[in-house]
Amino acid sequence: MGDLTPRPLLALNLSRKKGDIIEVIIEKIHQGNLLCYRVIGFWNPVEKQYHWYITNLTAAAYLMYPLYRLRWQIELIFKACKNSLNANSIPSANDTIIENLLLASIAAHLSTHTIFRIGTEALGEKQHLAVLGSPLNRSKLQG
Numbered sequence: 001m002g003d004l005t006p007r008p009l010l011a012l013n014l015s016r017k018k019g020d021i022i023e024v025i026i027e028k029i030h031q032g033n034l035l036c037y038r039v040i041g042f043w044n045p046v047e048k049q050y051h052w053y054i055t056n057l058t059a060a061a062y063l064m065y066p067l068y069r070l071r072w073q074i075e076l077i078f079k080a081c082k083n084s085l086n087a088n089s090i091p092s093a094n095d096t097i098i099e100n101l102l103l104a105s106i107a108a109h110l111s112t113h114t115i116f117r118i119g120t121e122a123l124g125e126k127q128h129l130a131v132l133g134s135p136l137n138r139s140k141l142q143g
Contacts, residue, residue, distance in 0.1 A: 024038070025038055039052060042064075077106060
C-alpha cells in the first residue's frame with residue numbers, strides 16, 4: 001500500500017502513474033459540515049491525460065468510468081424525450097400520471113430510435129444519405 005499521508009492533490013506526482021486508476025479521498029469542511037468525496041482518475045491513452053470523476057458513490061473505482069458512461073446514455077435519452085417528445089410539458093401534478101407519461105415517452109423514443117436504425121440499415125448508401133438529410137432527421141441530429 002502506498003503512502004497515505006494527507007497531501008494537497010496538486011502536490012501528487014502523477015507522472016509515474018500513467019495507465020493506473022488513481023483514487024483520492026477529499027475531505028472539506030463547508031459551513032461547519034464535513035464533506036467527503038472520492039476523486040477518481042482514469043488514464044486515457046489516446047489523449048495522454050487523466051479523465052477525472054468526483055463522486056460520493058461507494059462502488060469500486062474501476063466501475064466508475066462504465067457507470068458514468070451509462071449515466072450519460074440515460075441523460076441523452078431524457079434529453080431526447082424532453083426535446084422531441086415534449087416530456088418537459090406534462091400537464092399534471094399527479095405523480096402517477098407524470099411517471100406513466102415519462103415512461104411512455106421513453107418507450108416511444110427508444111422505439112423510434114430502434115425503428116429508424118433498422119430502417120436505415122436496410123437502405124442503400126444513397127437512400128440512407130437522403131433519409132439523414134431530411135428536415136425531420138436534421139433536427140434529431142442537432143439535438
